[in-house]
Amino acid sequence: MIKFDGKPDYRLFFMENPVRLVLETERSGFALPEDFAERKAGLIEQLRFGSVTRERSRLVASLAGPAEIIEKSLEADPATGRYTLSLKLAAIPAATFSERVRQQEALLGSSGGTVVKGGRVGAPPKREGYFTIVIDPGHGGIDGGSKGRKIGLVEKEVTLGVGKKLGPLLEKAGPFHIVYTREEDVFVSLRERQAVAERANGDLMISIHADSLRQKFVRGATVYTLADKATDALAQQVADSENLADVVAGLAAPEESDAVTDILADLTLRETTRFSHAFAAMLVRRLRDRVELINNPHRAASFAVLKNAEVPSVLLELGYLSNADDEKLMGEEKWQQQAAEVVVEAVREFFATRIGRSDVKGG
Numbered sequence: 001m002i003k004f005d006g007k008p009d010y011r012l013f014f015m016e017n018p019v020r021l022v023l024e025t026e027r028s029g030f031a032l033p034e035d036f037a038e039r040k041a042g043l044i045e046q047l048r049f050g051s052v053t054r055e056r057s058r059l060v061a062s063l064a065g066p067a068e069i070i071e072k073s074l075e076a077d078p079a080t081g082r083y084t085l086s087l088k089l090a091a092i093p094a095a096t097f098s099e100r101v102r103q104q105e106a107l108l109g110s111s112g113g114t115v116v117k118g119g120r121v122g123a124p125p126k127r128e129g130y131f132t133i134v135i136d137p138g139h140g141g142i143d144g145g146s147k148g149r150k151i152g153l154v155e156k157e158v159t160l161g162v163g164k165k166l167g168p169l170l171e172k173a174g175p176f177h178i179v180y181t182r183e184e185d186v187f188v189s190l191r192e193r194q195a196v197a198e199r200a201n202g203d204l205m206i207s208i209h210a211d212s213l214r215q216k217f218v219r220g221a222t223v224y225t226l227a228d229k230a231t232d233a234l235a236q237q238v239a240d241s242e243n244l245a246d247v248v249a250g251l252a253a254p255e256e257s258d259a260v261t262d263i264l265a266d267l268t269l270r271e272t273t274r275f276s277h278a279f280a281a282m283l284v285r286r287l288r289d290r291v292e293l294i295n296n297p298h299r300a301a302s303f304a305v306l307k308n309a310e311v312p313s314v315l316l317e318l319g320y321l322s323n324a325d326d327e328k329l330m331g332e333e334k335w336q337q338q339a340a341e342v343v344v345e346a347v348r349e350f351f352a353t354r355i356g357r358s359d360v361k362g363g
């Protein structure tokens, strides 16, 4: 049952890989109980809801298997003016489901017809004499990221907290022009994050995260760069869960790009990769004295968000919300501030030689 504040303008559609039912409505229209996402019933394995654009919200139900809606009713409560939508699902054969999804895609497109963007149309033009730093606070809106068990710290809030501390510090520290992929609690797809970096002609992109691992004892900051093959199983695990961010929001999984584009991108990637690795090394060095680090703190895996041919990019896991000690620290304003300061030092070092100005030194 889903309650709406007024007469809802909504649409329902199914998606596959994985099998999901998506309800999309106007952003303010939802009224769901707090523990809604924890509730499981019948074919529904997991529920998430939240904003996908400034105007639209989605409720995404992960299903145990292919299904159809067999009963649907929308009832109005004359006293409150609220509407309650009730749905009943039943399992159907996979082939039938696939066929219906294809028909529906022909009508609506692969993501239900909604062009999901982060709400910004263009990035501000490059500023002369400035280095453009793209700050990418992970997750947002319907995609909350991971969640700590001890105090319930939510990843999307930690990443935004640190990101918004980092921006002003960088602006003070040197000729740095800051572009954010998000500055509020909105969903931004992985593709859109890349696009923001490329449109801004970013000189460096820093994605900020605080994911969870199955290994609860593992803790400490980790700097990830892009690689076709993961350096280790842990890095693979983080990349796999990160790359699901769009699926969580009810978007189609990223498509494989064609081979020719890949070869062209590869040429540029080499230079870009060199810069990404150099920055990662500096960041690890700076983090070492000030923040708890994982062993082997520079790791690599195939992160979709880091696939920027032109923009050197790293993904910083501040720590892991699956670890109680990390969770406690990451929730502290003081710790967040300190983490941001360390990143600033690394950024200054990275650009110091290219700036060649006496007012910007590597800390």
Ligand SMILES: [Zn+2]
Residues within 6 Å of the ligand: 138, 139, 145, 146, 155, 209, 210, 211, 242
């Ligand atoms: Zn994350």
